[in-house]
Amino acid sequence: MGFVLKRLSQKNSWNKLFKQRLTEPFHLNFMAIFVLLFGSFRKKVAYDLVVRPQHAFGILHAADQAKLRGLSEITIIEFGVANGAGLMNMIAIAEKVTKITGIKIHIYGFDTGTGMPEPKDYRDHPEYYNTGDFPMNKDLLEEKIKGKATIIYGPIKANISKFLSSISEANPIGFVTIDVDYYSSTKDVLELFKFEATLFLPLTFVYLDDIFMPHHNSKCGELLAIEEFNAEEAMREISYHRFFENQRIFRNANWVKQLYYFHVLDHPYRSELKRDRKAYVLDNPYLKFEGNKKQFN
Ligand SMILES: C[S@@+](CC[C@H](N)C(=O)[O-])C[C@H]1O[C@@H](n2cnc3c(N)ncnc32)[C@H](O)[C@@H]1O
Numbered sequence: 001m002g003f004v005l006k007r008l009s010q011k012n013s014w015n016k017l018f019k020q021r022l023t024e025p026f027h028l029n030f031m032a033i034f035v036l037l038f039g040s041f042r043k044k045v046a047y048d049l050v051v052r053p054q055h056a057f058g059i060l061h062a063a064d065q066a067k068l069r070g071l072s073e074i075t076i077i078e079f080g081v082a083n084g085a086g087l088m089n090m091i092a093i094a095e096k097v098t099k100i101t102g103i104k105i106h107i108y109g110f111d112t113g114t115g116m117p118e119p120k121d122y123r124d125h126p127e128y129y130n131t132g133d134f135p136m137n138k139d140l141l142e143e144k145i146k147g148k149a150t151i152i153y154g155p156i157k158a159n160i161s162k163f164l165s166s167i168s169e170a171n172p173i174g175f176v177t178i179d180v181d182y183y184s185s186t187k188d189v190l191e192l193f194k195f196e197a198t199l200f201l202p203l204t205f206v207y208l209d210d211i212f213m214p215h216h217n218s219k220c221g222e223l224l225a226i227e228e229f230n231a232e233e234a235m236r237e238i239s240y241h242r243f244f245e246n247q248r249i250f251r252n253a254n255w256v257k258q259l260y261y262f263h264v265l266d267h268p269y270r271s272e273l274k275r276d277r278k279a280y281v282l283d284n285p286y287l288k289f290e291g292n293k294k295q296f297n
Contacts, residue, residue: 020252021048028249041096047249052089054255055177058205059093062174063103065201069269073104073171074201079189080179080209081111081151082134084141090177091148106171107149108163110156110189113138116181117155123183123220128213156180157188169198176262178222179209186225193229193236193262202267206238206260226260235266 021029028047035047042060050056059076066074076094081087087109094105115135119126138153145151150166152159167173178189193200210222218227226238241261245251264270283294 016253020254021250023252024250041100048253050093052086052093053253054207054259055086055090055093055175057255057259058175058177058207059090059097059105060101062201062205063097063101063105065203066103066172066174067101069201071170071172072102073106074174075106075108075167075171076175077107077173077192078109078177078179079156080134080181080185081109081141082115082136084109084136084145086177086179087141087149087151088144091145104171106167108166109149109151110159111136111151111153112155113151113153117185119182120184123224124185125181125183125210125215125221127215129181155188156185157191160188160191163192164195164199167195167199172198172200173204174201175205175207177207177209181210181221183221183224186222187228190225190229190238193238194233197235197264197267200262200264200267202264202269204262204264206262207255208258208260211258212254235264237263237265239263 032047032049035043036049039047039049041050044050045053045056045060062074062076066072076090078087078090087107090107094107097103098105113136114132116129116131116133118131119129142151152163173192176192178186180186180189208222208226210216216223218224230237230239238260240257240259244259244261245256248256250256281291283292285292285294285296288295
């Protein structure tokens with residue numbers, strides 16, 4: 001209860017509650033009360049009742065996908081850690097996801113360790129972010145995450161290719177959150193998305209944190225970096241799935257518009273012919289034939 005009151009004392013939480021949650025249909029919010037009290041973790045994810053629902057969705061669905069593919073481990077990454085609230089949230093969610101799916105989850109964070117680097121030009125939104133913003137209490141954070149997550153310190157550009165040795169086909173990347181604010185830093189992050197196809201799930205979830213403020217646009221910041229990546233990489237695509245919000249119970253939350261899909265078109269799974277299954281047959285309610293389930297009379 002104390003936690004709920006503390007959260008509600010923050011302006012951002014009121015905004016989320018009034019502008020995003022309470023604008024949803026009453027009956028859905030009413031049902032959510034029961035889910036909050038009695039629901040399983042999976043149901044709570046479906047009803048956006050987990051703190052940072054973007055992490056909960058991304059991690060749970062990546063683990064589900066891995067399981068379907070016969071894998072037992074995945075890797076998840078946060079780019080831009082700062083004081084670690086996001087990373088610690090990912091650790092807490094991953095523990096729950098492991099419990100219900102059996103999938104082991106390796107967690108990594110990337111950060112300078114000293115706050116934001118120097119912005120390069122207008123594309124880095126210097127009107128919003130400043131050199132040295134978001135410093136880190138390194139020792140305190142390291143003590144808390146010991147054995148649960150690994151933070152790779154330094155400029156992302158210098159560390160990204162070395163990171164290749166930390167992952168393999170047996171523990172592919174399934175969820176990435178990009179919270180580095182700048183265009184230039186996002187460009188460095190996107191080098192990861194050019195790695196070997198099998199180091200990812202064929203559909204990997206990507207959360208873009210810095211695309212929702214008024215000055216954010218596709219000629220600056222994270223969105224510009226994504227557009228350039230898509231233009232350059234013929235077999236890779238990071239895009240918003242236009243039906244994603246239709247698959248959610250609650251659709252007004254910002255995160256629903258910030259959760260992107262990374263399509264790994266050169267992943268072997270995307271070219272596998274499924275010859276070993278029975279052919280799909282479509283019903284026709286106007287016709288009578290054996291196996292036709294839908295009929296008008
Ligand atoms: C907004 S903060 C991250 C907040 C964090 N995700 C959270 O949820 O609490 C952005 C972080 O990105 C890091 N960052 C930005 N550009 C970077 C770069 N090129 N290399 C490494 N870290 C970078 C900064 O050090 C800063 O801590």
